[in-house]
Amino acid sequence: MNSFTPYVRARSVEQKEERRRHLLATARAMLDDSPGALDLGINELARQAQMTKSNVYRYFESSEAVLIDVLVEEYSGWQAELGVALARDGKAEATVEDIAAVFAQTLGARPLLCRLTSIMPSILERKLSFERMVEFKRNLLALRHQAAQAFHARLPEISVDAFEEVIKYALPLIIGLWPLSNPIDVAAQVIALPELEGLRYDFQHDVERAVLTLMRGARC
Incomplete structure (x- = not known):
């Protein structure tokens, strides 16, 4: 995740897919850190992914x-x-x-x-x-x-x-x-x-x- 550049807006299909996969990888890491958790918070996901909440909603509806x-x-x-x-x-x-x-x-x-x-x-x-x-x-x-x-x-x-x-x-x-x-x-x-x-x-x-x-x- 350290190689991810959070502040450059994704424009190409490849860049958008990179952002999506970065969010999924971040979600996996959060789930690994909290084995008993049954849900993720969008705010915390955005914070750990180094993205704004509004940007997360560009890729996932919830x-x-x-x-x-x-x-x-x-x-x-x-x-x-x-x-x-x-x-x-x-x-x-x-x-x-x-x-x-x-x-x-x-x-x-x-x-x-x-x-x-x-x-x-x-x-x-x-x-x-x-x-x-x-x-x-x-x-x-x-x-x-x-x-x-x-x-x-x-x-x-x-x-x-x-x-x-x-x-x-x-x-x-x-x-x-x-x-x-x-x-x-x-x-x-x-x-x-x-x-x-x-x-x-x-x-x-x-x-x-x-x-x-x-x-x-x-x-x-």
């Missing part, structure tokens, strides 16, 4: 729109990692157990993706314009289709459409399981009590089991 773009980046990164992870075992064809394990492992390796997904319907989507929401949902559909194709390539007995259904129903799993697996403050202390062990969740383990169940159903 702080939620910034986080939505960070989330799209996270989904894109996750999708790109799937092919590598799926090919790593060297098998000619994967099993449903292999796919479920890779699904859960690659998700668990991206806590920011899971964190933002868990607040997507309740917080992030609340202040998006209709146009921005359509763009976001189209991105999600495209990424879901690409991930389904990657899974189908390793397990042809389950169709691309069926894998898309699996991923569709995995989304609410992430939304629910991530906060349950990562309780904060008093909830974390309470759930640590031995007599409440049965209420604890293990995100990666539970996602893997749930996705495996979904795939077995898709194969029927």
Whole structure:
């Protein structure tokens, strides 16, 4: 970020994209510094990005729109990692157990993706314009289709459409399981009590089991 020049107005497409990416990088840094935060303040984002608040609004309509773009980046990164992870075992064809394990492992390796997904319907989507929401949902559909194709390539007995259904129903799993697996403050202390062990969740383990169940159903 030190190489960024904050006071020169972006005029070219390249300069505007540089500003946008700078804001996204700044937002990521802020999220890393505050793991429990569920939102960003535009004022603080502008300050840390060395931009005025009005300039931030040239690129994003709200702080939620910034986080939505960070989330799209996270989904894109996750999708790109799937092919590598799926090919790593060297098998000619994967099993449903292999796919479920890779699904859960690659998700668990991206806590920011899971964190933002868990607040997507309740917080992030609340202040998006209709146009921005359509763009976001189209991105999600495209990424879901690409991930389904990657899974189908390793397990042809389950169709691309069926894998898309699996991923569709995995989304609410992430939304629910991530906060349950990562309780904060008093909830974390309470759930640590031995007599409440049965209420604890293990995100990666539970996602893997749930996705495996979904795939077995898709194969029927």
